[in-house]
Amino acid sequence: MSGIAAEIFRLLDRLLDFGMPHLVAVPILVPMLTAALMLLMGEHRRRLKSFLSVVSGLVGLLAALALLRWVNAPDTGGGPGSIGVYLPGNWPAPFGIVLVADRLSSMMVALTGVIAFAASIYSTSRWDRAGVHFHPLLQLQLMGLNGAFLTGDLFNLFVFFEVMLAASYGLLLHGSGRLRVRAGLHYIAINLAASSLFLVGASMLYGATGTLNMADLGVRIAQIAPADRTLVHAAAAVLATAFLAKAGAWPLNFWLVPAYSAAVSPVSAVFALLTKLGVYVLLRTSTLFFGHEAGDSAQFGQTVLLGLGLATLAVAAIGIVGTQRLSNLAGFSVLISAGTLLAAVGLGQRAVWAGALYYLLSSTLAASAMFLLIDMVERWRNAGRSIAPHESDQTAPFLSEDLTSFDDVNLDDDAQALYGRAIPAGVAFLGLAFLGCTLLLAGLPPLSGFVGKFAMLSGLMEQAPGRRGWLLLALLLGSGFLTLVALSRAGIRHFWTPTQGSLPALRAMEVLPVAVLLAACVALTVGAGPVMRHAQATAKGLDHPAAYRDAVFGARQRLGPTQGGAR
Amino acid sequence: MEAVLAIAIGVLTGSGVYLLLRPRTFQVVMGLTLISYAVNLFIFSMGRLKVDSEPVLTPGFPATLANTADPMPQALVLTAIVIGFAMTALFLVVLLASRGISGTDHVDGEEDA
Numbered sequence: 040m041s042g043i044a045a046e047i048f049r050l051l052d053r054l055l056d057f058g059m060p061h062l063v064a065v066p067i068l069v070p071m072l073t074a075a076l077m078l079l080m081g082e083h084r085r086r087l088k089s090f091l092s093v094v095s096g097l098v099g100l101l102a103a104l105a106l107l108r109w110v111n112a113p114d115t116g117g118g119p120g121s122i123g124v125y126l127p128g129n130w131p132a133p134f135g136i137v138l139v140a141d142r143l144s145s146m147m148v149a150l151t152g153v154i155a156f157a158a159s160i161y162s163t164s165r166w167d168r169a170g171v172h173f174h175p176l177l178q179l180q181l182m183g184l185n186g187a188f189l190t191g192d193l194f195n196l197f198v199f200f201e202v203m204l205a206a207s208y209g210l211l212l213h214g215s216g217r218l219r220v221r222a223g224l225h226y227i228a229i230n231l232a233a234s235s236l237f238l239v240g241a242s243m244l245y246g247a248t249g250t251l252n253m254a255d256l257g258v259r260i261a262q263i264a265p266a267d268r269t270l271v272h273a274a275a276a277v278l279a280t281a282f283l284a285k286a287g288a289w290p291l292n293f294w295l296v297p298a299y300s301a302a303v304s305p306v307s308a309v310f311a312l313l314t315k316l317g318v319y320v321l322l323r324t325s326t327l328f329f330g331h332e333a334g335d336s337a338q339f340g341q342t343v344l345l346g347l348g349l350a351t352l353a354v355a356a357i358g359i360v361g362t363q364r365l366s367n368l369a370g371f372s373v374l375i376s377a378g379t380l381l382a383a384v385g386l387g388q389r390a391v392w393a394g395a396l397y398y399l400l401s402s403t404l405a406a407s408a409m410f411l412l413i414d415m416v417e418r419w420r421n422a423g424r425s426i427a428p429h430e431s432d433q434t435a436p437f438l439s440e441d442l443t444s445f446d447d448v449n450l451d452d453d454a455q456a457l458y459g460r461a462i463p464a465g466v467a468f469l470g471l472a473f474l475g476c477t478l479l480l481a482g483l484p485p486l487s488g489f490v491g492k493f494a495m496l497s498g499l500m501e502q503a504p505g506r507r508g509w510l511l512l513a514l515l516l517g518s519g520f521l522t523l524v525a526l527s528r529a530g531i532r533h534f535w536t537p538t539q540g541s542l543p544a545l546r547a548m549e550v551l552p553v554a555v556l557l558a559a560c561v562a563l564t565v566g567a568g569p570v571m572r573h574a575q576a577t578a579k580g581l582d583h584p585a586a587y588r589d590a591v592f593g594a595r596q597r598l599g600p601t602q603g604g605a606r
Numbered sequence: 607m608e609a610v611l612a613i614a615i616g617v618l619t620g621s622g623v624y625l626l627l628r629p630r631t632f633q634v635v636m637g638l639t640l641i642s643y644a645v646n647l648f649i650f651s652m653g654r655l656k657v658d659s660e661p662v663l664t665p666g667f668p669a670t671l672a673n674t675a676d677p678m679p680q681a682l683v684l685t686a687i688v689i690g691f692a693m694t695a696l697f698l699v700v701l702l703a704s705r706g707i708s709g710t711d712h713v714d715g716e717e718d719a
Contacts, residue, residue: 194682201689208696212703220704221715224631227697228713231638232626234693235645238686242679246652251678 051105058102059109063125063140065102066148066185069095074178082171089163092174096159099181100152106145111573122590124191132191132591133252139191141587142577143396147188147319150400153559154312154407155181157552161411162305164548169214169303176213180206180309187316191591193241193251196320200237200285204230207313210306211298222294222301229294233284240278247271254591257327257584261334272339275328279321279340286317287377289351295374296358300366304414307369308407314377315403322384322392326581341387345507348382349514356518359525365413368529369406372480375518376402382511383495390498392578397571398491401563405479405488408556411549412472416533419469419543465543468550470534475557477530481523482515487563492519494571607655611647618644631701631711635694642690646683653679 055062073095077088109123123140126132140148159177167173183203190196208230212223245251247270248259260271284291295314299307321344329339355374362368376398383395479488492515499508563570580586618640625637653676660667660674667673701711708715 194685198685198689201693205693205696208700212700215703215707217707217715220700220707224700224704224713224715227693227700228626228634228638231693231697232641234689235638235641238645238682239648242649242652242682245678245682246654 047104048108051101051108054101054105055109058105060123060125062102062105062109063123063138063189064127066099066106066152067138067182067189069098069102070178070182070185074175074182077175077178078172085167088174089159089167092159092177093156093163095178096152096156096181099185100149100156103145103149103152106140107142107149107573110140110142110145111576122587124590124594126594126596129596131596132594133250133255136195137191137252137254137591137594138189139254139587139591140189141590142573142580143319143323144188146396146400146573146577147315148185150315150403151181151184151188151312153404153556154309157407157411157555158305158308160548160555161308161552164546166214166303166305170212172209173213176206176209177305177309179203180210182206184312184316188319191253193244193253193256196253197234197237197241201234203313203316204234207310210309211302213306214303216301218297218301222298225294226298229284229291233281233291236277236284237281240274240276240281243270243274243277247274252591253324253327254584254588257330257333257588260328260336261332263336265335268335271336275324275339278324279344282317282320282324283347283381284317285313286321286381287314287351287374288317288347288381289354289378292351292354292374292377296362296367296370299370299373299410300364304410307366307410311373311403311406311410314373315380315399318377318380318384318399321381322581325384327584327587330582330584332585338387341385343385345382345385345511348378348380348385349507349510351378352382352514352518353378356514356521359518360521362525363529363532365417365529365533366410368525369409369413371525372402372409372522373406375480375522376406379495379515379518382514386499386508386511388498388502389578389582390501390575391495392498392581393571393575394491394494394496394498396574396577397487397494397563397567400570401479401487401491401560404556404560404563405476408472408553408560409476409480411553411556412469412476415543415545415549415553416469416473419465420533463542465545466534468545469543470530472553472557473526473530473534475560477523477526479560481526482519483523485564487560487567490564490567490571494574607657611651611655615644615647615651618647629712629714631704631713634713635697635701638697639690639694642686642694646686646690649679649683649686 058065073091077091080088106123110121123145124132125138125140126135127138128135130136155177159174162173162177180203183199183201183206186199187196187203190199208223208227211226212219241251244256247267248256248263250256250259263271280291287295299310302310325340325344329336329341331337333339352375355371355378359368359371359375362371379402380395380399383391383398475486478484478486482488482492496512496515499512504512622637622640622644625633625640628634628637654671656675662677663669663674704715705711710717
């Protein structure tokens with residue numbers, strides 16, 4: 040095992056030697072080029088496209104892991120260990136655009152890589168055939184996500200947001216059907232309105248400060264004239280509204296659960312990341328713009344973030360016990376995770392941030408696994424109705440018939456009693472995976488969900504928590520308990536009630552991605568030490584953005600052979 | 607000039623928000639379109655309103671923003687127009703799909719009970 044790890048590290052090091060600093064752009068360029076290639080192929084050759092999609096996912100993941108290794112290496116000044124900065128247009132910041140891979144960005148890109156890999160494998164089993172252009176849209180979605188995580192420029196962030204949103208509209212509508220079109224209509228309307236707010240906020244910031252580079256904005260906001268400070272605050276609030284709608288903060292989140300449960304399962308699995316993008320941008324901008332050095336603007340808006348996070352957490356916790364459909368349960372667990380993270384960001388304590396970043400990894404992986412798992416469970420219990428699983432809206436799938444007991448129900452095909460038989464592998468896998476997801480989402484030991492929540496709470500307890508801290512603690516534990524109640528209830532209904540139908544028929548391509556996601560959570564648990572050290576270093580970097588700014592402003596142009604000769 | 611532009615943006619946004627909250631899908635599309643017009647004008651105005659200034663750097667004029675129009679908001683507006691146009695087109699397609707599937711142009715796909 041350690042031999043494999045050493046081999047992987049050696050591969051990553053060779054990749055870094057060969058590829059830096061261009062490696063920073065790879066997670067954006069590879070999905071973009073893959074999508075372009077797939078579009079040229081037309082609508083045939085699905086097998087080749089699936090293969091390309093999985094390969095692109097793997098390449099993106101490798102690049103992200105290499106970047107993670109780069110930012111976590113011992114600092115040598117400019118080499119490994121520093122923040123990776125790439126100037127795509129070869130103009131120095133703040134005039135040209137920049138891509139920045141610091142600890143937070145690389146972590147998010149790596150998370151995207153894992154989930155994209157799992158979703159693309161899962162989709163090859165059949166979902167990519169439910170409509171046209173599934174794989175190109177998925178690749179463009181990844182390009183938008185990775186770009187938004189890596190960009191260091193506010194307007195580029197808008198462009199990558201739009202790329203991601205445009206792809207997500209197509210993916211949400213993939214497979215069509217009445218519920219998807221209705222949810223899609225709402226989703227598109229909300230996001231177009233939010234994009235308008237994004238533009239208003241970004242242009243107001245430009246009008247007040249004269250720059251769109253995020254590192255530069257941090258410097259200028261600290262120095263702004265007192266008369267313009269209100270304008271900057273208004274701009275930041277408008278901008279944050281757009282991100283809050285994306286992050287699923289109450290009261291801007293009523294679109295989320297219907298949309299996520301209407302989408303086909305590999306798409307929902309990727310969508311679990313989109314709310315995290317909203318949280319990421321809020322964390323990134325609030326620390327860069329309104330950090331300690333921002334003078335009168337320091338900690339602007341943090342109380343609001345905390346309040347909205349707590350409200351989201353409370354509403355989502357009520358929602359999760361109020362629903363019985365599996366996909367809605369997963370949707371509300373995404374909201375719970377978003378609320379927890381928003382509240383943790385708003386608390387503004389470095390130790391809580393570290394725990395929250397660990398929790399972000401764990402909860403996103405678990406929610407993605409849950410969305411994929413639900414597809415298999417519903418197909419098994421609903422006898423092949425999973426292509427359009429929710430046509431009978433609002434009614435839980437099998438409360439009516441299946442719950443009444445039938446006399447002949449515990450017999451198999453030969454009318455033999457089923458009791459005392461070994462559990463078939465398919466049911467065992469689904470049941471264990473569901474159990475794993477429940478433990479992860481509710482935050483129970485021994486898996487990483489518990490470690491994440493514990494780290495947040497222990498960070499909270501480092502200082503006297505205060506009234507807000509106690510409220511967060513109560514809501515965190517309460518929402519965990521309600522998640523446990525809701526998921527146990529669903530688990531009992533799906534796994535412990537007699538089935539009339541056959542055993543689940545699972546394909547390897549469906550089992551593998553769920554196993555990969557859950558294995559990633561187990562790896563997070565086993566490797567909690569190094570991951571937590573990374574999270575703490577990330578939180579420290581966020582708390583002191585000077586290193587980020589120095590890296591961005593310190594990035595030098597590279598002279599090409601002809602330019603170098605001319606000068 | 608500032609007042610005229612501000613009133614124009616305000617009226618566009620107000621009408622846009624009103625239409626966005628209406629129950630028919632076409633009204634929502636028109637609302638979003640009006641809002642995007644307002645936003646484009648707003649971005650443009652963030653480069654300061656000037657009359658008769660040079661659009662690009664010209665010999666004889668010092669290359670400062672005091673003499674030329676700010677090119678940055680113009681670039682932003684261009685991007686925003688392109689993206690907004692594409693999104694409106696996409697929204698229209700979804701609108702038609704919703705109309706075809708549900709048989710009504712209500713945003714919820716069903717008439718009020």
